[in-house]
Amino acid sequence: MELVFKIGTQTQPLEIPGTSLLAVLEPNEIANTLTGEAAVQDALRHPIGTPTLRKILHPGETVAIVTSDITRPMPTWAVMPVLLDELYAAGIRREDITLVFALGSHRNHSDEEKRRLAGERAWSEISCVDSNINDCVHIGVTNRGTPVDIDRRVVNADRRICLGNIEYHYFAGYSGGAKAIMPGVSTRAAIQANHSQMVNPAACAGRIKGNPVREDIEEAATMVGVDFILNVILDAHKQIIKAVAGDATAAHRAGCAFLDTLYRIEIPQQADIVIVSQGGAPKDLNLYQTQKALDNAKYAVKPGGVIILIGSCKEGLGEPTFEEWITTAPHPQALIERIQKDFRLGGHKAAAIAMVRERADIYLVSDLEDALVEKLFMQPYHTVQDAFNSAIRRYGQDATILAMPYGGSTLPWMKQN
Known part of the structure; x- marks a missing residue:
């Protein structure tokens, strides 16, 4: 089946095996008369x-x-x-x-x-x-x-x-x-x-x-x-x-x-692969904003799984302290240790990314240079399909998948949470 994800002002299609797709997480429909x-x-x-x-x-x-x-x-x-x-x-x-x-x-x-x-x-x-x-x-x-x-x-x-x-x-x-x-x-x-x-x-x-x-x-x-x-x-x-x-x-x-x-969207189980978009422009102008979708996606991924994060980030990382912290850290754990000792606004989002990275690998589909993405402890891709194909090669055709096209808004939830 084909899914479509927003990235910047564009969209990207993704062909996936439908039998492996657990769910596409979209806002629930509600009956509400007053707006x-x-x-x-x-x-x-x-x-x-x-x-x-x-x-x-x-x-x-x-x-x-x-x-x-x-x-x-x-x-x-x-x-x-x-x-x-x-x-x-x-x-x-x-x-x-x-x-x-x-x-x-x-x-x-x-x-x-x-x-x-x-x-x-x-x-x-x-x-x-x-x-x-x-x-x-x-x-x-x-x-x-x-x-x-x-x-x-x-x-x-x-x-x-x-x-x-x-x-x-x-x-x-x-x-x-x-x-x-x-x-x-x-x-x-x-x-x-x-x-x-x-x-x-x-x-x-x-x-x-x-x-x-x-x-x-x-x-x-x-x-x-x-x-x-x-x-x-x-x-x-x-x-x-x-x-x-x-x-x-x-x-x-x-x-x-x-x-x-x-x-809040109930999920049947956590997945090997979670594909999440911040929702396109202007929500994904930089990584500082796109982080919100990543943080929601962490509730949907199995420990040791992969999050495919989709965000243009055409304006770069987005905040000076955030950029300094995440580009100079030797490894993700260093960011977590740093925020515990010396909390800094901006740095807190770098630590948040590190906390997700400790749980799962992150494949970033963006407009950023590959070398920069690698410094951020993520694997760089420029199309969702390439990132997905790489994840499937890692986990096999039977890998379980969750899709979050509105990742900045939707919160995956399991009953035991």
Whole structure:
């Protein structure tokens, strides 16, 4: 049978023996009637675990709305008009509302970027600012030793509302919820302390209970105090197909449960060969982004198997620290040891790749030079068919196969997990 995988702006076909194919992992079909603005309105009218905003808020209070920066797909511009209507209906004045873009460790935005993210209405009606790691208030320290130092404008507001989109996160379990606070408006030292726990096996995609990174995040947010969240789930076209609102934990869990019905795909068994694409441009512009599909694929491959990772990576590796770490390490284990001793943002994705490489071989189908790919502890290929043929020669015609054409979104899952 023939499968087709996206790579950059192109597609590549793959002929495989159909009898060996266990499954093609695609998003589940769901029945959901409310989308877009209607979904947001419904979530605000029916919050989970809290009263409505109109009952929580009081005239004269100041409100900090924390939302995602430009590196995240959260459509802030789409939810802000509905949210502003709710705030105004509660008696909150325009001058008492601040929209804070949670930069984490990322760069500042230009005014044009902030305007585009906020949307025309929010940009013209309220203050829209970037978080500032150099102007934070120390709240305390979590039980795991993470300093809780939070942007002063967020701390000093009477009320805090967190926005975000929920998707799988390869060591925090899921995005959204309390992540707007930690790492969103935290200091680099706080982020590094929290993220250094990624090497714990329980810090993995789709897991909340017992996940040290997620639990640390939520403890920090509890210390700061979050009055309300508004989170959305997006489809493959980045359109809102579900919204949840209310308590920072209860509403987030409901959103995660919905995400699972869409993107958590049960597999019958792990496979000898897993073929995974990040989904083409712009998701596979560099290896830093393409890593997300690789990390999801690790749940589908047998120990000692092969992951065929498909991503153009036409812009190279994608991040300076990531590039330095992965190109200078003598072997994968060195990256894991390094992240345990000296956590660095950027380096953490190099370590994540190394953790997958310890489990399986990686055949990279990309536009990168072969010599560079070999330095990354992967085998280079330029067509999916060549990579697959090589894997079949290794495992034989009876090799079991799983295909993940939307690897950045779909999470393979076995019941015993």
